[in-house]
Amino acid sequence: MSGRDEGGARRERFASVAAVREQLHSVGYLADDGLSGVVYLADRLGKPVLVEGPAGTGKTELAKSVAAMTGARLIRLQCYEGLDESKALYEWNYKRQLLRIQVEQGAAWADIEEDIFTEEFLLTRPLLEAIRASEPVVLLIDEVDRVEIETEALLLEVLSDYQVSIPELGTVTATQIPLVFLTSNNTRELSEALKRRCLYLHLDYPSVEREREIVLVKVPGISEQLADQVARIVRSLRSLDLKKHPSISETLDWSRTLVLLGIESVDAETTRETLNLLLKYRSDIEAASKELGATAMTA
Amino acid sequence: MLDVLTGFVAELRRSGLPVSVTEAADAAEAIRHVPLEDRQAFKYALGATLVKSSAHWRAFDTAFEVYFSLRGSQYEIGTDELFGTREEDVPGGVGAGEVRERRDGAGGLEAVSPEEIAAMLYRALRDRDKAMLAAVARLAVRLYAGMEPGRPVGGTYYFYRTLRNLDLDGVVERLVDEARGTVPGDAEALTPLEERLLEEEYRARVEELQREIEAEIRRRLVSDRGAGALAQALRKPLPEDVDFMHASREELVMMRRAIQPLARKLQARLARKRRHLRRGALDFRSTVRHSLSYGGVPADPRFRHPRPSKPEIVVIADISGSVAAFARFTLHLVHAIGAQFSQVRSFVFIDGIDEVSRIFERCETVTEAVHRVNQEADVVWVDGHSDYGHALGVFRERWGRQIGPKTSIIVLGDARSNYHSPEAWVLKELQQRARHVYWLNPEPKSYWGSGDSIIEQYAQFCDGVYECRNLRQLGAFVENLV
Numbered sequence: 001m002s003g004r005d006e007g008g009a010r011r012e013r014f015a016s017v018a019a020v021r022e023q024l025h026s027v028g029y030l031a032d033d034g035l036s037g038v039v040y041l042a043d044r045l046g047k048p049v050l051v052e053g054p055a056g057t058g059k060t061e062l063a064k065s066v067a068a069m070t071g072a073r074l075i076r077l078q079c080y081e082g083l084d085e086s087k088a089l090y091e092w093n094y095k096r097q098l099l100r101i102q103v104e105q106g107a108a109w110a111d112i113e114e115d116i117f118t119e120e121f122l123l124t125r126p127l128l129e130a131i132r133a134s135e136p137v138v139l140l141i142d143e144v145d146r147v148e149i150e151t152e153a154l155l156l157e158v159l160s161d162y163q164v165s166i167p168e169l170g171t172v173t174a175t176q177i178p179l180v181f182l183t184s185n186n187t188r189e190l191s192e193a194l195k196r197r198c199l200y201l202h203l204d205y206p207s208v209e210r211e212r213e214i215v216l217v218k219v220p221g222i223s224e225q226l227a228d229q230v231a232r233i234v235r236s237l238r239s240l241d242l243k244k245h246p247s248i249s250e251t252l253d254w255s256r257t258l259v260l261l262g263i264e265s266v267d268a269e270t271t272r273e274t275l276n277l278l279l280k281y282r283s284d285i286e287a288a289s290k291e292l293g294a295t296a297m298t299a
Numbered sequence: 300m301l302d303v304l305t306g307f308v309a310e311l312r313r314s315g316l317p318v319s320v321t322e323a324a325d326a327a328e329a330i331r332h333v334p335l336e337d338r339q340a341f342k343y344a345l346g347a348t349l350v351k352s353s354a355h356w357r358a359f360d361t362a363f364e365v366y367f368s369l370r371g372s373q374y375e376i377g378t379d380e381l382f383g384t385r386e387e388d389v390p391g392g393v394g395a396g397e398v399r400e401r402r403d404g405a406g407g408l409e410a411v412s413p414e415e416i417a418a419m420l421y422r423a424l425r426d427r428d429k430a431m432l433a434a435v436a437r438l439a440v441r442l443y444a445g446m447e448p449g450r451p452v453g454g455t456y457y458f459y460r461t462l463r464n465l466d467l468d469g470v471v472e473r474l475v476d477e478a479r480g481t482v483p484g485d486a487e488a489l490t491p492l493e494e495r496l497l498e499e500e501y502r503a504r505v506e507e508l509q510r511e512i513e514a515e516i517r518r519r520l521v522s523d524r525g526a527g528a529l530a531q532a533l534r535k536p537l538p539e540d541v542d543f544m545h546a547s548r549e550e551l552v553m554m555r556r557a558i559q560p561l562a563r564k565l566q567a568r569l570a571r572k573r574r575h576l577r578r579g580a581l582d583f584r585s586t587v588r589h590s591l592s593y594g595g596v597p598a599d600p601r602f603r604h605p606r607p608s609k610p611e612i613v614v615i616a617d618i619s620g621s622v623a624a625f626a627r628f629t630l631h632l633v634h635a636i637g638a639q640f641s642q643v644r645s646f647v648f649i650d651g652i653d654e655v656s657r658i659f660e661r662c663e664t665v666t667e668a669v670h671r672v673n674q675e676a677d678v679v680w681v682d683g684h685s686d687y688g689h690a691l692g693v694f695r696e697r698w699g700r701q702i703g704p705k706t707s708i709i710v711l712g713d714a715r716s717n718y719h720s721p722e723a724w725v726l727k728e729l730q731q732r733a734r735h736v737y738w739l740n741p742e743p744k745s746y747w748g749s750g751d752s753i754i755e756q757y758a759q760f761c762d763g764v765y766e767c768r769n770l771r772q773l774g775a776f777v778e779n780l781v
Contacts, residue, residue: 017333017340037333037343044332045325052353148571186353186560187567195351196321202353208503232496239499268492292492 013043013070013179029058029065030214038201039066039179048159048180050144050195053203055185056247060142062203063181067138072179075133076140077126079147088154089164091123117168127158131174138179144194145184152191155182160197206248208235214248219255229266230255237278240291246278254278268292301327307366310530311349314358315537318349341367354538354557364517365530413464416442421470424504432504436511439465446519457516462509471501539771543625543741551624554770558628561774562635568778569639579603609641610734610780611705615694617712618673619649619685625741626711627669628770632777633709634659634668641705646698647672648690650719651680654698685715687753688722695725699732707735707780710761713742714754721753726760736760739767739776 014020020036031039039062042049051059067074077088085091097116104112124132130139141155158164162174182198184190206214212231215222222230230251238245246254254277263270272289279285308323326348333340342363350359416438423431440446443464444457475498520529536542538557541550585601593599614633616626630645637643644656653676659668680689702708708729730736738761740747740754747754758764767773 017337033339034343034346037340038347041329041332041344041347045328047325049347050351188564189352192317192319196319198351199325199347200351201347202356204353208500229496232500233492235503236496236499266492271492 014040016040023069024065027065027068028217029061030210030217032206032210035062035201035203038199042179042199045199046162046177048182048198049201050182050184050190050198051201051203052184052186054205054245054247056249057203057205058248059181059183059203060140063138063140063183066179066181067140070136070138070179072136072138073133074138074140075126075130075178076142078142079144081146081148083147083151085154087125088127088151089125089158090128090166091125092117092168093121093123097121119169122166122169127155128164128172130178130180131158131162131164131172133178134175136176136178138181141180141182143185144182145187145190149191152194156193156197159194205238205245208232211235211248211251215251215255218252219259222255222259223264226258226263226265227255230258233266233271234278237288240288242279242284242287243281244279244284250278250280300330303366304330306527307345307362308349310362310366310527311359313531314362314535315540316350316355316358322349322351338367358535358537361535362530364514365521366526413442417466417470420465420508421473424470424501424508425474427504429507432508433511436508436515440512440515440519444516446516446523458513461512461516467505467508471498471505474501536769539774540769542768543628544621544768546624554628557770558631558635561770562632565632565774565777566636566639569636609639610707611642611703612640612644612780613702613706613708613733614643614645615652615690615708615710616645616647617649617685617687617690618647618676619683621685621715622711622713622741625739625767629709629711629739629767629773630659630672631669632773636777646694647676648685648694649679649683650686650689651677652690652693653677684717685712686719687712687714687716687757688720688725691725691729692722695728699729702729702732704732704734706733707737708733709780710736710738710757711741712738713740713752714738714747714757715751716753718751721756723753723756723760726757730760730762735762737762737776737780738764739773740764741767743768 014023017033017037017040020040021031021033024031024036024039038049041047051062053059063076064074066072100116100121101112104115122128126139130137144152144155159180162177163171165171182194205211208231211234212224212227215227215230216224219227234246234251234254254274257274257277258266258270261274272292275285275288279288304323304327308318308326311318326345329344329348330341333344335341345363346356346359350356416435419431419438420435422428423435439461440457443461445460446457475494478494478497517529535550538550538553539561541554546554579602582601582603586597586599589599589601590597612633614630616630618626626647630647633640633643634645643659644654645659646652646654655672655676658671658675661668680686710726726736738754738757742752744766746752754764765772765776767776
């Protein structure tokens with residue numbers, strides 16, 4: 001929390017919540033009020049954003065779009081089990097250090113030691129890179145729920161103080177506060193310490209209207225009527241009790257296919273035939289076709 | 300402003316949300332950056348800083364609606380119009396002047412008849428006119444809810460009374476019927492798919508209306524009794540804290556939704572735990588052999604590969620009416636994380652007992668399986684009242700031999716055996732054979748042993764008897780089990 005106000009060189013990236021929304025729209029990401037509000041606050045408060053929600057609702061896409069619209073470089077840290085300091089923060093370039101020691105054989109050890117622990121021999125990993133960058137960057141820490149709880153602690157210093165402590169070198173502090181996005185699929189509860197440092201944003205499936213807009217923006221050559229139908233059918237599928245509901249990306253895949261097939265208007269038959277684009281479990285597909293078939297019979 | 304915020308944060312904590320001091324400070328900081336007249340932005344600023352889990356959003360939403368309800372000029376409720384005398388003495392929230400055009404029709408409130416409301420409702424739903432929907436909600440509440448000042452209620456009663464008078468199903472039906480007739484190019488009727496989609500569209504609009512009505516009722520209640528009192532009446536437990544025995548239908552749906560992520564989380568955590576249990580016991584032979592290369596000094600101790608055994612689980616669940624919900628959730632959870640056990644067998648009983656493991660194996664989804672258990676299992680022996688003694692006796696007779704030293708038995712039930720003989724000796728015998736016997740009781744501990752509860756008699760033959768009233772306790776138990 002310290003250094004938020006004393007940062008000095010901070011400049012504000014966005015004028016207002018509405019400006020955020022418009023800029024996001026201009027790079028093809030349709031945001032609702034809540035989303036753009038949180039992005040706006042993240043900039044103003046200098047806090048990271050923790051984005052949670054079902055798969056395929058545009059969590060990663062959000063970070064990419066923000067990077068695109070601010071013209072910043074996107075630095076991405078993909079999390080996985082077993083991620084450690086040397087992959088996330090920094091590592092010493094041992095090979096070069098060894099070479100250096102060999103070259104300087106005969107020199108006093110104190111000199112060598114001073115020599116080999118300099119920035120020249122430091123390999124920066126995503127977190128340190130984001131901190132040290134002089135140009136604007138957006139840091140994306142993807143699927144943070146995949147690392148172990150103990151590893152989460154690595155992130156804390158970076159996220160709250162925007163600095164990295166390297167024992168041999170001292171503390172590296174950020175010259176400018178990057179926008180940070182963390183995404184999580186919620187496979188486990190994140191630690192309180194991490195959550196406390198972040199703004200929280202829950203991305204859910206969009207409303208029909210928003211989904212229709214998204215389809216219209218992302219799928220070239222789709223008619224408004226078809227987009228509307230697509231959005232409604234997808235809503236209908238999401239109301240069923242399925243293992244995995246269709247996500248936005250699957251909606252888009254489906255719409256693209258429909259356009260490619262030259263279909264003007266979707267009926268029950270086409271839906272059933274192309275259902276495997278929306279649903280990825282056999283039991284889901286069966287349940288959905290049964291449901292769609294059942295309505296056909298009752299009428 | 301700060302006072303309202305502190306009150307709001309205190310209310311969130313009372314509803315069980317973990318709001319830290321830092322987060323409250325962040326919230327105060329955040330609202331400095333958003334325009335106060337933009338109610339949505341204000342709400343999200345608070346939400347992003349105070350709520351850190353999507354399961355808590357509903358509680359936040361309720362509290363927010365109460366503490367920062369709309370009191371702009373167009374929401375002004377004339378004191379005479381409402382309850383007669385009371386002035387608005389609520390702690391000043393944000394008078395959020397959401398810009399909404401004011402309808403003339405909604406202005407002249409006095410002379411509206413039920414027919415006119417119905418007509419307005421119909422038009423609003425058909426054209427999706429948001430302003431009109433809001434107006435209808437306000438009129439309907441005024442006309443139908445029959446609110447009385449000073450009563451300490453949460454408003455649910457008023458809500459249903461209003462809905463009953465509006466006949467929403469009828470309107471939706473009429474709209475769908477009409478659409479059927481007026482499709483461009485009359486000749487072809489709507490396809491079933493289109494009809495379904497259309498109906499869902501109207502239903503969604505109706506839900507919008509219901510939200511408006513709820514908000515309107517809350518608004519009125521707040522101005523009657525103050526935010527603090529109303530928030531207390533509305534306070535609902537978080538999904539993981541809902542009591543199994545007293546859950547409403549809506550809460551059950553919520554819990555069913557909560558159980559999937561819970562199972563997934565448990566699964567991930569257990570799998571991780573198993574993997575990280577690295578070290579086995581010292582392998583003496585191997586250590587000595589390796590010591591030879593160090594001249595007989597055991598410099599390199601060797602350990603056995605750990606083989607954490609997966610327990611075998613036998614669940615015996617009482618599914619009689621009073622504890623059915625509890626049994627359902629527990630079976631659901633245990634089977635959802637079945638991969639963590641070498642075998643899961645489940646038995647259900649009321650006064651007869653039947654094995655249902657096969658149903659779970661055959662069904663694709665656990666929800667479906669639970670549904671079929673209720674239909675197919677043969678659990679009634681005489682009269683369909685719980686008889687623990689008889690059920691346990693039959694269990695021992697038919698499946699008792701299959702209980703071995705690897706088996707953990709979990710009995711689910713409130714041990715209210717309707718004064719039948721407890722036959723506790725059966726449990727004693729099972730305990731001797733099995734690795735563990737646990738008993739999960741969905742009743743609060745203070746009720747145990749009262750009335751026909753014979754939990755005390757069984758407890759002496761169990762390795763543990765646990766109170767298990769909500770998903771949180773259930774999750775904790777299952778985690779310790781592995």
